[in-house]
Each structure stands twice: as structure tokens, then as C-alpha cells.
Amino acid sequence: MNVNLALIGLVGGVITGLSPCILPVLPVILLSGGAQGARADTSARGRRPYLVVAGLVLSFSVFTLVGTLVLAALPLSQAVIRWMGLGALVLLGIGLIVPRVERWLEAPFSWIPQRRVGTEDGGFLLGLALGTVYVPCAGPVLAAIAVAGATGRIGAGTLVLTGGFALGTGLSLLLFALAGRAVAERVSAFRRRQRAIRIASGVAVLGLALALTFNVASVVQRVIPDYTAALSHGIERLGPPVHESTGDPLLAACVADSLYQAPEDVQDCGPAPAFPQVTRWLNTPGGQPVDLAALRGKVVLVDFWTFDCINCRHVIPHIDSWYRDHHSQGLEVVSVHTPEYAFEREIGSVQAAAGRLGVGYPIAVDNDYASWSAWNVLAWPTIFVVDASGTVRYIATGEGRYDQTERVIETLLRQAG
Known part of the structure; x- marks a missing residue:
């Protein structure tokens, strides 16, 4: 089973690395990890692309697995890792861009023999910083890793999946760096x-930091469809489930099937669960909770999402x-914001993102x-439509499948009268 999990993780990682979500970091990878590695000295030239990518993958994996747990144990903002990464x-x-600043950055590492942190070997530090802001x-697969890390359920299978x-x-x-x-x-x-x-590499790094700080990257990404989504969802069919079902088995089976293909028509997936242990309700009068039982007679769309x-x-x-x-006509919408990364747990950030996204x-x-867990969700986003x-x-x-989803909504509204 661990071999299958490793293969699933490997394929999922390759697909993620080719998806539109890498666009914000791609100029830095191409310039600082790639073009800047073209040197007359072949030994120096050979190291930099590998160091940048190695640093990025290492820091991203560590912070995804244990970042939320570490921050929860410390009196620090959940967004501190991201802001430290942007500052770096x-x-x-x-x-x-400025050699004097580069020498100043190198000074704390002067004790390391024959290493210049700001030049070729500095690619590893750049990769470490990129990993804190890289949001694929x-x-x-990534959902299974992120949720396991955030909830502390890190077992051998999670480590194998993360490594793959x-x-x-x-x-x-x-591949892009080379x-x-x-x-x-x-x-x-x-x-x-x-x-x-x-200098161009420095400008690209500064541009990435500014774009992420002021959400410019998000605006650009919204207009580019995810051309790898179908592949990403289909890879779970290659082996055993990477998620542990904790809710109703009938609902869990329907959710698992939806990873491959949404149903052509309405189906019976059992009663809709409640919304247990909600941290806070937003956009409701006085922050009062929404009770699904009180919405009987209406069609309810439940959207699981996270703002980045x-x-x-x-x-x-x-x-x-x-x-x-x-x-x-009787349609209600309830949005459930479940964070993927630590910085998405900040209530203020959720409110600001909700305002930007409408x-x-x-x-x-x-x-x-x-x-x-109650709804057996496996990935972001997931839409549930609940009848009257x-x-x-x-x-x-x-x-995708937007016309199909709307037809289901209309069908259930007609059935509800």
C-alpha cells in the first residue's frame, strides 16, 4: 500500500507542478533558478537549479505538514510563516540587485567553510523562502496531506504520500529551471x-513578493482555468484511498465517486449532516449559526472552499x-471555509477574501x-446540493460541470414546488 501511495503522491505532485497554480513562482524559477545558473564554471552552474527547487520543496513540505500544529502551540499569528517568507x-x-545587501545577507553564514550563501548556494535559501509562499x-492528494498535517493525524501513509x-x-x-x-x-x-x-532575477523575486502581498497573483489566476483538474482528481483511481472516511458511508461513497465524475442526474446520498464545531459564522445576523433543519422546504447549495x-x-x-x-425561487447557499494552509485560518483574512470575491x-x-469530516470532503472545492x-x-x-449543476438545482426547485 505504501508503494501505491508513493506513486499516487508522485503523479499528483507532477500534475501540480505543471498546473496554472505555479504561474506566480514560474518567473523566479526560470530566471533565478534557471537562467542565473548559466555560468562559465560548470560546477557552480550545475548546482543552482537543483538547490532552488530542493529548498522550495523542503520548506513547502515541512510547513504543510507541521506548520499549523507548530503555530497553534505558539502565541503567534497563523500567517506569520507566510509574512516571514515574503520578507525573506x-x-x-x-x-x-544590490551586491552590498547581498554581502550583508551572507555575513551570518560566514562561518560555513567555502560557501557563499548569496550566490550559487544561495539558491537553497531562495527556495526555502519560496516554499513558504508557494500555494499549489x-x-x-494535497488535500489529504494538508488536512492530516493540520489535524495532527500524521502517520506513515501521510509521510509516504508527502514524500511522493x-x-x-x-x-x-x-524541468522549468533546467x-x-x-x-x-x-x-x-x-x-x-x-x-x-x-538584476532581472531580483526584480522577479520582488515582483512575486509584491504580487502575493497585494493579491495581484490571485486576480491573474482567476482568469486561467485549471487544465489539470481532471487529471488531479482521477489519480486517486490508481490505488487505495488516501483519505480516511469518518462520516456517513453512503455520503462518503458519493463524494468519492464525484472525484471521478459528477452524476448526470440527482441521486440519493443520504441526509445532509449538520455543521459541527464551527469556529465562527460570517455574513449572518449577529453571527448566528445556520441550521439546515430550519431550511427544510428550500434547496440548499453547500460550498466547501478556501480563499487561496x-x-x-x-x-x-x-x-x-x-x-x-x-x-x-427557494435556493439558499451556505459557504464552508476550511483552510488548506495556516495563514487561511485567520478570520480577518477570510472576511477580506470574501469581500474581494463577492x-x-x-x-x-x-x-x-x-x-x-462530517461531510466526507476530499478536495477543494466541493459542492453539495441538498433537496427540500x-x-x-x-x-x-x-x-466544471456548471450547466449540469444548475440543471440539478432547477430540477430540485421544481420538485420542491
Whole structure:
């Protein structure tokens, strides 16, 4: 089983490394990890792409697995790792542009024999900083890793899955870094203008930090569909489940089937669970909880999402459209925000993101993953449609199938009269 989990993680990592979610870090990988590695000294030239990718994969894996647990045990903001990463990127970007700053950054590491942290070997530090801000798409494999890490259920299977995922995403990112280096080696202008490449690399690093700070990257990603979503969801069919079901078995089976393909018509997936242990309710009068039993007689759409998930941001405009068109006919929407990374647990950040994305319906902040477990969710985003009697009749995981989902909503509204 561990071999199968490792293969699933590997394939999932490769797909993630080729998906649109790497676009924010891609210029840095190509320039600083790739083109800047084109050197006359072949030994130095050979190291940098590998060091940048190795640092990124290592820090991302560690913080995804234990970052939430460590921060929960300390009196620190859940977003501190991300802000430290952004600060480090700013310093490293300035260091690439201004040699004096680079020497200042190297000073604390002067005790390490024959190592210059700011140059070739500094690629590893750059990779470490990138790993703290790298937010890949939330496919089922990554969801299993993130939830296991956040809830402390880290077993041997989780470690194997994480190792496979890290290796897979590292291979994809290394492919881009080596491609950037190959281009630089074959174009004489790159070899003659190493100083200009360093400056361009620094500008790319600073640009990434600014784009992430002011959510520019999110705006760009919203207009690019995830062309790897179907592959990402389909890889779980390659082997044993990577998730542990804790809720109703009938609902769990329907959710698992939705990873592969949403049903063509309404189905019976059992009674809709409640929303247990909600950290806080947003967009409700006085922060009062939403009781599904009180919504009997109406059709309810439940959307599990997290605000820095590219796929979730693609789905939200469609949900808004359905809500506008069908609310007067009896459609209600409940949004369940379950964080993937530690910085997404901040209530203020959730509120700000909801405002940017136009999420005006009730939001259950599910920081303890209680609703996630009760509904047997496997990946972000997942949509449930509940009929007027409180039965789950349709589930869609990931992007797409919007016309089909709306037809189901309309069918259930007609049945409800």
C-alpha cells in the first residue's frame, strides 16, 4: 500500500507542478533558478537549479505538514510563516540587485567553510523562502496531506504520500529551471550579461513578493482555468484511498465517486449532516449559526472552499450567478471555509477574501475541520446540493460541470414546488 501511495503522491505532485497554480513562482524559477545558473564554471552552474527547487520543496513540505500544529502551540499569528517568507523574498530580491545587501545577507553564514550563501548556494535559501509562499492547487492528494498535517493525524501513509508528492512537484519545477538554464546557455546574450540576469532575477523575486502581498497573483489566476483538474482528481483511481472516511458511508461513497465524475442526474446520498464545531459564522445576523433543519422546504447549495485555492475562486462566480437567479425561487447557499494552509485560518483574512470575491451568503469558518469530516470532503472545492427534505442529491468536486449543476438545482426547485 505504501508503494501505491508513493506513486499516487508522485503523479499528483507532477500534475501540480505543471498546473496554472505555479504561474506566480514560474518567473523566479526560470530566471533565478534557471537562467542565473548559466555560468562559465560548470560546477557552480550545475548546482543552482537543483538547490532552488530542493529548498522550495523542503520548506513547502515541512510547513504543510507541521506548520499549523507548530503555530497553534505558539502565541503567534497563523500567517506569520507566510509574512516571514515574503520578507525573506524581499531581502533576497534586493540582494540580487544590490551586491552590498547581498554581502550583508551572507555575513551570518560566514562561518560555513567555502560557501557563499548569496550566490550559487544561495539558491537553497531562495527556495526555502519560496516554499513558504508557494500555494499549489488543492487536488485530492494535497488535500489529504494538508488536512492530516493540520489535524495532527500524521502517520506513515501521510509521510509516504508527502514524500511522493514532494518528489513529483520537484521534478516538474526542476524541468522549468533546467529549461531556463538551457536557454541561457544557448543564447550568447545571456552568458555575456550575467549582471543583468541577476538584476532581472531580483526584480522577479520582488515582483512575486509584491504580487502575493497585494493579491495581484490571485486576480491573474482567476482568469486561467485549471487544465489539470481532471487529471488531479482521477489519480486517486490508481490505488487505495488516501483519505480516511469518518462520516456517513453512503455520503462518503458519493463524494468519492464525484472525484471521478459528477452524476448526470440527482441521486440519493443520504441526509445532509449538520455543521459541527464551527469556529465562527460570517455574513449572518449577529453571527448566528445556520441550521439546515430550519431550511427544510428550500434547496440548499453547500460550498466547501478556501480563499487561496485557485479552483475555488473559479467556481465562486458561478455560485453567485445561481444564487442571484434562483434565490427568489427557494435556493439558499451556505459557504464552508476550511483552510488548506495556516495563514487561511485567520478570520480577518477570510472576511477580506470574501469581500474581494463577492461571497455575501453565510460562511461557516471550519478551522477545526469538523464540517469537512462530517461531510466526507476530499478536495477543494466541493459542492453539495441538498433537496427540500434535507437529503444530499448531488455532489461536484473541482471545477466544471456548471450547466449540469444548475440543471440539478432547477430540477430540485421544481420538485420542491
